[in-house]
Amino acid sequence: MKVVVISDIHIFGADDPLYASLLALMREELAPGDHFVLAGDIFDFLVGNQPGLNARYADFFAELRKIGDSGVRTTYIEGNHDFHLKKVFSDLPNLRVVDEETEIDLPTKRIYVAHGDLVDREDRGYLALRAFFRSPVIRFTAYALPERAVEWIGTRSSDASRKRAPRLPESRGPDHLDRLRAKFRDFAEKKFRAGFDAIVLGHCHDLDGKDFSSGGRTGRYLNVGFPRVHQSYVVFTEDEGLVRRPLRRFDH
Numbered sequence: 001m002k003v004v005v006i007s008d009i010h011i012f013g014a015d016d017p018l019y020a021s022l023l024a025l026m027r028e029e030l031a032p033g034d035h036f037v038l039a040g041d042i043f044d045f046l047v048g049n050q051p052g053l054n055a056r057y058a059d060f061f062a063e064l065r066k067i068g069d070s071g072v073r074t075t076y077i078e079g080n081h082d083f084h085l086k087k088v089f090s091d092l093p094n095l096r097v098v099d100e101e102t103e104i105d106l107p108t109k110r111i112y113v114a115h116g117d118l119v120d121r122e123d124r125g126y127l128a129l130r131a132f133f134r135s136p137v138i139r140f141t142a143y144a145l146p147e148r149a150v151e152w153i154g155t156r157s158s159d160a161s162r163k164r165a166p167r168l169p170e171s172r173g174p175d176h177l178d179r180l181r182a183k184f185r186d187f188a189e190k191k192f193r194a195g196f197d198a199i200v201l202g203h204c205h206d207l208d209g210k211d212f213s214s215g216g217r218t219g220r221y222l223n224v225g226f227p228r229v230h231q232s233y234v235v236f237t238e239d240e241g242l243v244r245r246p247l248r249r250f251d252h
Helices: 017-028 053-056 058-070 124-133 136-144 147-164 174-193
Strands: 004-005 033-040 073-077 093-096 101-105 110-114 197-202 209-216 217-223 231-236 241-246
Touching: 004 017, 004 110, 017 058, 033 101, 053 093, 058 073, 073 101, 073 110, 174 197, 174 209, 174 217, 197 231, 197 241, 217 241
Parallel strands: 004 033, 033 073, 073 093, 110 197, 197 217
Antiparallel strands: 004 231, 101 110, 209 217, 231 241
């Protein structure tokens, strides 16, 4: 039994090579009894129940059904580019959609996974945008309005997020990267001290990690990073612990 986590792929369309990478991961990595966590921003835009987008990603939905029927338990954590998704996945087996985080209890270890967009509580601008796009009004709009209108909402959300945070955090300079890592590592350490053995976050696109130890316990934090650049995802097994594995690429 293992926990497989991927986030922040930002798939642009069915012809995106990263879409083929995601499908390959689902077909080749997962086995009955595994936990599969899609930890947000899997798609650069997926908001509400849109027939056009759902048809575009039909292979993804078919694979979710297949792995669910086989006994894989999937959790989709909504990100800042993919949200209001509960109805979209409501008929798929062994799959649940959550807003912020998930906790997985294995026989001897506890795993914590979140998208990570709520780590920085001082970023009030982003938190306000997040609250607006997750509001009941926008949720109603995502299901009630024509697909073009919903796409406008998703595009505005994606553009706003992208303007506030470039694809790679190091592009904003070493001081910004140091502050960012301090916040994410501090958040992860608090989860470790709360009893979690492995902590996986995303959102900031920083391929970072840190090991913890206290009172005879050890734990590890890994950030998924930005798979489009870093070409990896995260796996936890009780034998190996929390590690990165290479993502298959189809763009060469």
